[in-house]
Amino acid sequence: MNIRFKTLSELKKLLETKEISSCELVSETFKNIASSKTNSFITLDEERSLIKARAFDEGKIKGDLAGIPIAQKDLFCTKNLRTTCGSRILENFIPPYDATVVENLNAAGSICVGKTNMDEFAMGSSNETSYYGTVKNPWDFERVPGGSSGGSAAAVSEGLICAATGTDTGGSIRQPAALCGITGIKPTYGRASRWGMIAFASSLDQAGTFARNAEDCALLLNHICSHDTKDSTSISDEQENYLENIDDDLKGKKIGIVKEFDISNLNKEVQDSFEESKKIFEALGVNFVEVSLPNIKLSVPTYYVVAPAECSSNLSRFDGVKYGYRAKNINNLEELYIKSRSEGFGDEVKRRILIGTYVLSAGFYDAYYKKAQQSRRMIKNDFMEAFKDVDIIMSPSSPSSAFKIGSKTEDPIEMYLEDLFTISANLAGVPAMSIPHGFAYGLPIGLQLMGNYLEESKILNFAHQYQKNSDWHIKSPNLEEIS
Amino acid sequence: MDNKTIETISYLARLQLGDDKKEKITKDLENIINFVDELQNIDTDDIAPLANPLEKIAPKREDSVTSKSRKEAFLLNSPESDQNYFIVPKVVE
Numbered sequence: 001m002n003i004r005f006k007t008l009s010e011l012k013k014l015l016e017t018k019e020i021s022s023c024e025l026v027s028e029t030f031k032n033i034a035s036s037k038t039n040s041f042i043t044l045d046e047e048r049s050l051i052k053a054r055a056f057d058e059g060k061i062k063g064d065l066a067g068i069p070i071a072q073k074d075l076f077c078t079k080n081l082r083t084t085c086g087s088r089i090l091e092n093f094i095p096p097y098d099a100t101v102v103e104n105l106n107a108a109g110s111i112c113v114g115k116t117n118m119d120e121f122a123m124g125s126s127n128e129t130s131y132y133g134t135v136k137n138p139w140d141f142e143r144v145p146g147g148s149s150g151g152s153a154a155a156v157s158e159g160l161i162c163a164a165t166g167t168d169t170g171g172s173i174r175q176p177a178a179l180c181g182i183t184g185i186k187p188t189y190g191r192a193s194r195w196g197m198i199a200f201a202s203s204l205d206q207a208g209t210f211a212r213n214a215e216d217c218a219l220l221l222n223h224i225c226s227h228d229t230k231d232s233t234s235i236s237d238e239q240e241n242y243l244e245n246i247d248d249d250l251k252g253k254k255i256g257i258v259k260e261f262d263i264s265n266l267n268k269e270v271q272d273s274f275e276e277s278k279k280i281f282e283a284l285g286v287n288f289v290e291v292s293l294p295n296i297k298l299s300v301p302t303y304y305v306v307a308p309a310e311c312s313s314n315l316s317r318f319d320g321v322k323y324g325y326r327a328k329n330i331n332n333l334e335e336l337y338i339k340s341r342s343e344g345f346g347d348e349v350k351r352r353i354l355i356g357t358y359v360l361s362a363g364f365y366d367a368y369y370k371k372a373q374q375s376r377r378m379i380k381n382d383f384m385e386a387f388k389d390v391d392i393i394m395s396p397s398s399p400s401s402a403f404k405i406g407s408k409t410e411d412p413i414e415m416y417l418e419d420l421f422t423i424s425a426n427l428a429g430v431p432a433m434s435i436p437h438g439f440a441y442g443l444p445i446g447l448q449l450m451g452n453y454l455e456e457s458k459i460l461n462f463a464h465q466y467q468k469n470s471d472w473h474i475k476s477p478n479l480e481e482i483s
Numbered sequence: 484m485d486n487k488t489i490e491t492i493s494y495l496a497r498l499q500l501g502d503d504k505k506e507k508i509t510k511d512l513e514n515i516i517n518f519v520d521e522l523q524n525i526d527t528d529d530i531a532p533l534a535n536p537l538e539k540i541a542p543k544r545e546d547s548v549t550s551k552s553r554k555e556a557f558l559l560n561s562p563e564s565d566q567n568y569f570i571v572p573k574v575v576e
Binding site for chain 1: 488496500504519520525527534536541553
């Protein structure tokens with residue numbers, strides 16, 4: 001049976017009606033992965049996946065996601081399965097424990113077939129900083145899939161897998177979801193546990209997921225999110241069933257359009273798609289209201305102080321002593337630190353560690369880090385004010401569609417501006433998602449829906465109603481044409 | 484961003500930049516710092532810094548052992564170990 005491009009819910013039904021066995025599903029998945037040319041995976045786990053599939057087929061595994069193959073971003077620690085975080089420094093790292101998100105998805109019965117490619121330590125918007133090679137966008141092999149969760153997005157987009165986890169520190173789920181034409185969601189900061197996620201910027205990092213539609217994302221979030229005492233910023237509020245309100249009527253609800261997001265200078269197709277999407281919501285009885293986020297222009301500079309500062313601190317743990325890469329021919333301990341780190345990290349990671357070290361150094365701390373934390377509060381306050389008037393806020397997910405591999409690697413700032421629309425949700429900590437809503441230059445683009453704290457259900461409801469009234473999420477790349 | 488600054492922060496971060504990369508990285512850092520300098524122009528009087536979006540205070544718990552020692556499992560990942568120890572180059576002469 002051809003399982004490519006089937007949704008999670010469709011596969012679940014096929015397993016329930018025994019039209020397919022989990023063993024067939026898993027074998028077919030590995031066959032598709034083997035013939036793929038996108039470089040979406042870093043490490044595969046075929047043998048253990050088949051053992052789990054057999055156990056499911058024998059009725060030994062139960063759960064909401066039982067028997068379904070999924071993929072994990074290579075940033076989540078997976079017990080006894082290599083976890084590289086896209087870096088040379090963790091080339092041989094085999095975690096002795098599972099991340100809580102992984103544990104949760106395993107407990108629901110899903111089968112992790114492998115670890116997806118990503119920008120090194122999640123630092124990048126194109127997947128080009130991975131030590132394990134760039135991922136190709138399934139819609140056009142000369143273009144990037146976005147990043148940092150580029151492998152997860154490409155694998156779902158190419159139909160290799162129906163769902164994959166991701167992490168989002170500044171847009172790392174939403175931007176690749178947009179560029180690969182799939183659905184991706186980042187819940188509220190703290191809703192999913194960070195335990196076992198290799199840390200980049202701890203006050204921004206958040207786990208989430210990619211799937212072929214909003215309904216599947218809701219089902220996955222039901223398991224990804226949990227309160228976890230092992231994560232000190234984990235939210236203890238009761239967790240909703242994200243599927244419960246997904247069919248709610250949108251009549252009379254309000255979407256905010258951000259006054260300060262000037263889309264008039266973006267590609268005409270991006271603008272047209274945005275207008276078309278507004279019409280779809282209007283037909284469902286939604287009203288549009290202009291909202292103001294006066295400090296939104298400070299998002300990218302604020303982020304490029306906060307994120308590197310936290311990264312320089314987090315990545316100081318990689319020193320070649322307890323785990324990870326150790327340089328050879330060393331004379332003393334300091335040389336061991338310096339050489340292991342210099343040989344183990346790639347250029348973008350070094351760049352960010354250096355910026356972080358600079359902004360945190362004596363004499364500069366107040367001018368940069370404290371200032372950025374103050375501007376972060378101003379951005380958060382703007383969101384709180386805006387959500388008094390509207391249910392959700394809508395914007396494009398990224399400035400344009402996928403760009404050519406290599407076209408933005410020379411200028412880091414140009415690359416940083418890829419996350420112009422996504423970064424503010426991380427700074428404020430609010431949930432946000434991207435759904436496919438059109439094409440620019442023949443390639444998919446995404447629509448971003450942002451919600452208030454813990455209102456994942458609301459953005460999923462809007463996304464699901466949109467997808468019931470449009471077909472962008474059903475479109476898939478013509479793999480024969482491009483291979 | 485001069486050479487001396489780059490050398491100082493590289494050392495603080497325990498990173499060594501290859502001669503071929505030094506110039507490019509210095510230029511990149513200078514551009515990034517100029518870019519974030521926009522923050523210097525904003526009025527932040529009376530605005531308290533926000534370190535964490537939820538402003539949560541780390542929860543306290545009873546000081547008791549919650550997981551058992553798994554020394555062997557963790558030592559398996561070390562580049563060099565001997566019995567119960569990580570091996571590093573000699574520190575004390």
